Amino acid sequence: MRRAQALAAKREAAAERLSRGDLPKGGAWITAARENALERLHQMGLPARRDEYWRFTRPEALIAAQAAPVPLMIDEDAPQFGELDRLKLVFVDGVLNVAQSDALAMENVEITTLEQAATQDIHWARDLFGVLESRGQAPVERPLAALNTATATQGLLIRVTGKAPRPISLTYLRADDAGDAVVHHVIRLEKGAELTLLESGPAAARLSKVIEVDVADGASFDHIRTQGRDHGRRALTHLFARIGAEASFKSFSLTVNGALTRNEYVITLEGDDSHATVSGAVAGDGNDGAFHQDDTVFITHAGERCESRQVFKKVLRNGATGVFQGKILVRQSAQKTDGYQISQALLLDEDSQFLAKPELEIYADDVACSHGATVGAIDEDALFYMVSRGVPRRQAQDMLVLAFLSEALDEIDNEAIRDDIQTRLELWVERHSA
């Protein structure tokens, strides 16, 4: 009975949050997708704190009708990926800023804005927009992704037909202290295509972002993002991916600062002989206001002989909270699966906490899966060893913090990008050194 009551309350909240009349206007394909998402949202209801996957992260701030204002932070560091040759596209408060962006054109890549495609009655993105999101709703519901699909008017539809000559970089800037951004990207990599997608910046006071990626047979998708500096910002991101055969998918995230960040990954290895890695490095300091960072990962193995890796490392101090919920689901068809999952937190004081829920669910009988979750403090023996060689205690601790995070950074293949992120992290550590 209580469960039925709770569901009724969640549905009521969803109906109150969004009704048919609130949906943005558009052409036939997108209207169908939005109406479908709205219907699913109304069925699922909004997330509530008793929900299995919302126990460690409170959904209220993400659900509220309006974003809480967050002061704009003046960032004096060099821009992320500054030296890197890339196609640069800039969003301000979640809206593409054409004046600050390169032209939407590159060899082997076709880019349309969601805004423009939405005026048409038919578009290639209809096969994916809201489709991968919808498939990603089982067995775990993600109602806020459906809310995003129903309401997003901003985003990019990117089709990659060969090897993209340069990375595409999306920079998310802020201008409005109460900016509430809803962004939805669709990326389709056709057979054998290759793309590196870079993302950076604080985005908005509150960001809801969905990326749906279809990686066809033999294609390769590399995603690296940094979630920016504004202390009070909140973000909920969903990355839905379908991976074909002999394909590769990699996603790395660096999160420093931010009152609330939740990154959900829903990855399905559908074809045989493919690879997927999701990784993240997190550095959070509760003294910046608040810091709560949550990685919720669900990887499904359906194809044979696929390999998946989850590598998450979090350094937390002054009351910061880190969350990791990671699952590997191996279907009966997925023989010879190799699944690996590690989540580790380094707590620099007793006020900080790490909440981890690693899960394996395996139906195939010939698989190798391992998982580990650890939480610990700075290794005092290592610290003394370094100090006894003349390295000041503070500097030694900083070196140990960076060393701890390096295992996650090692998941980034591109050396220039890795160095760029390493530099950003070093600056953070220096600023927050105790």
Next chain:
Amino acid sequence: MLEIKDLHVKLADEDKEILKGLSLRVPSGEVHAIMGPNGSGKSTMSYVLSGKDGYEVTSGSATLDGADLLEMEPEERAAAGLFLAFQYPVEIPGVGNMTFLRTAVNSQRKLRGEEELSAAEFLKLVRTRAKSLKIDADMLKRPVNVGFSGGEKKRNEILQMAMLEPKMCILDETDSGLDVDAMKLVAEGVNALRDGKRSFLVITHYQRLLDHIKPDVVHIMADGRIIKTGGPELALEVEHNGYADLLAEVA
């Protein structure tokens, strides 16, 4: 010169005295050995001198060239010229050996108000010194002590010593876990650093190491203090007769 006077030390969180009036002088340029049964306080002495947490000095003093070691932070002691070669060198995953060495060398120079070494200067120096210790480029690139064999770890300690050029080196059971060849290599590394000014305090259980690193003076430590001091022959006596006779003498 290292001078320890009537040093009393207890564990910080336990009422247990470990050093009970330790006195010792190691003049510049000399090599002294300390031998003693297990639990006599040899390792505690090396930790207290280098500034490890967990010990409380209740009375006495320890100075290096007149400077009060016990008042300094561990990194200041290092910069003042004290070096401890660990019995069990610590593994530090994620920190490259070379990066660590360079940070240590330059941190000490900075603390002493000297100019830091450039990357090129450092590299040249480390290559020469690593070569004589048979430490290859791969060992320099790997994380500090991670996956090193017992012998490699001890050679790495000596390399750090060679790079940091301390005035006073304490070697805490550097021979433990080494085969004969590895011990010779380490001893050669130490002997190469003997320059008439640098002092050494070699803590060991066995005479064997002292065949390779010849001491000027040998001290026997028991129950937290020095019970006998003599020449190299004292080490041979221990090797033949054990500690029982010496302990009976003072009892």
